[in-house]
Amino acid sequence: MSFKVGIVGLPNVGKSTLFKALTRKQVDIANYPFCTIEPNVGTVAVPDFRLQKLSDLYNSEKIVPTVIEFVDIAGLVKGAHEGQGLGNKFLSHIREVDAICQVIRAFHDPNVIHVDGKINPISDLEVINLELIFADQETVKKRLASLASELKGGKEKALVKTNETLLKIKDGLEKGVMAATMELNEEEKFLVKELSLLSLKQTLYALNVSEADIKAEKNEILKKFNLPLDPEKVILVSAKIESELAELPPEEARNYLKELGLEESGLDKLIRASYKELNLITFFTAGPKDSHAWTIKKGAKAPEAAGKIHTDFERGFICAEVINWQDLVNAGGDVGAKEKGLIRLEGKEYVVQDGDVVEFRFNV
Numbered sequence: 132m133s134f135k136v137g138i139v140g141l142p143n144v145g146k147s148t149l150f151k152a153l154t155r156k157q158v159d160i161a162n163y164p165f166c167t168i169e170p171n172v173g174t175v176a177v178p179d180f181r182l183q184k185l186s187d188l189y190n191s192e193k194i195v196p197t198v199i200e201f202v203d204i205a206g207l208v209k210g211a212h213e214g215q216g217l218g219n220k221f222l223s224h225i226r227e228v229d230a231i232c233q234v235i236r237a238f239h240d241p242n243v244i245h246v247d248g249k250i251n252p253i254s255d256l257e258v259i260n261l262e263l264i265f266a267d268q269e270t271v272k273k274r275l276a277s278l279a280s281e282l283k284g285g286k287e288k289a290l291v292k293t294n295e296t297l298l299k300i301k302d303g304l305e306k307g308v309m310a311a312t313m314e315l316n317e318e319e320k321f322l323v324k325e326l327s328l329l330s331l332k333q334t335l336y337a338l339n340v341s342e343a344d345i346k347a348e349k350n351e352i353l354k355k356f357n358l359p360l361d362p363e364k365v366i367l368v369s370a371k372i373e374s375e376l377a378e379l380p381p382e383e384a385r386n387y388l389k390e391l392g393l394e395e396s397g398l399d400k401l402i403r404a405s406y407k408e409l410n411l412i413t414f415f416t417a418g419p420k421d422s423h424a425w426t427i428k429k430g431a432k433a434p435e436a437a438g439k440i441h442t443d444f445e446r447g448f449i450c451a452e453v454i455n456w457q458d459l460v461n462a463g464g465d466v467g468a469k470e471k472g473l474i475r476l477e478g479k480e481y482v483v484q485d486g487d488v489v490e491f492r493f494n495v
């Protein structure tokens with residue numbers, strides 16, 4: 132199961148253009164709002180230079196990168212929670228993703244229709260965030276109502292605490308605060324997890340800027356458009372440039388990037404930022420057959436990581452042989468690493484680290 136990032140935003144802002152460039156899938160892109168109705172789903176390899184190094188070390192037959200899934204969702208408009216535009220159904224597509232990538236139009240092009248008639252990134256941001264908040268208010272209201280009757284049956288502690296948490300969230304939402312920016316502790320987040328609140332999802336902002344702005348400083352652009360966003364969560368992209376890059380063979384794409392004065396494509400930045408936002412890390416398995424990258428949540432222990440490869444590995448987990456990828460490469464392979472005593476034996480409490488190369492031992 133891979134982690135899912137939902138591409139969300141107003142209609143006609145470049146969501147499908149970005150999605151197509153990301154996934155190289157053929158999808159409908161057109162200069163009219165609500166071109167996308169059913170969500171498009173595609174997986175994207177997470178770029179990772181370490182995998183190539185491991186593959187070189189073992190002369191692996193195959194390289195298997197880890198992937199993230201992107202979902203291109205229909206455009207949202209003001210009033211979506213009341214059924215405006217394509218309405219409610221599409222809010223439910225957002226509910227299913229692990230994180231949101233909100234695409235905000237910041238490019239000028241008189242030929243591309245804006246649903247509000249002019250580009251206004253801050254207003255677009257507010258419209259989308261408000262829709263997420265309205266949808267959450269509805270969800271919270273319903274759950275509070277059902278809780279009220281459950282509480283009549285007895286004051287079970289967890290129910291009482293859930294009720295309190297929901298009232299706190301309700302209060303915040305009424306003030307226009309996204310649940311993600313409310314002060315909720317781990318227990319409170321856990322209690323409301325089943326509701327999949329939209330405004331509680333981790334969110335990245337892809338500012339779809341004009342070609343002329345793509346080399347600008349992020350902070351400058353945020354200031355120019357008056358956007359009150361954490362720069363850490365913002366990626367500047369030009370969907371137009373990305374769609375051109377995606378059409379080119381890799382070598383030509385690299386040259387084109389250089390010509391533009393860019394070190395990395397906006398998409399690579401977006402993929403890596405999504406990975407980070409989801410709190411994901413990568414561990415590797417490597418050998419002559421394949422060099423394989425695997426994704427786990429930060430903090431996952433060795434048996435859970437083993438379970439990513441095969442459920443039998445998790446069930447029969449005995450221990451793991453672990454070494455950092457760089458140490459392994461520096462030692463020239465397992466033999467050198469063993470001689471130097473760099474390979475550790477770790478048990479079931481071991482928290483797997485980003486960049487670990489792991490071999491699991493298990494009973495079947």
Ligand SMILES: Nc1nc2c(ncn2[C@@H]2O[C@H](COP(=O)(O)OP(=O)(O)OP(=O)(O)O)[C@@H](O)[C@H]2O)c(=O)[nH]1
Pocket residue numbers: 140141142143144145146147148149159160161162163164165166167168204205206207238239240243339340369370371372
């Ligand atoms: N100039 C310019 N045009 C763009 C850019 N990104 C997208 N477009 C154009 O904007 C129009 C809408 O693009 P889509 O990718 O279909 O937009 P969307 O957000 O998926 O729209 P819906 O599916 O209707 O919600 C198309 O005509 C694109 O070619 C960009 O970076 N620059």
Ligand SMILES: [Mg+2]
Pocket residue numbers: 146147148159160166167203204205
């Ligand atoms: Mg679309």
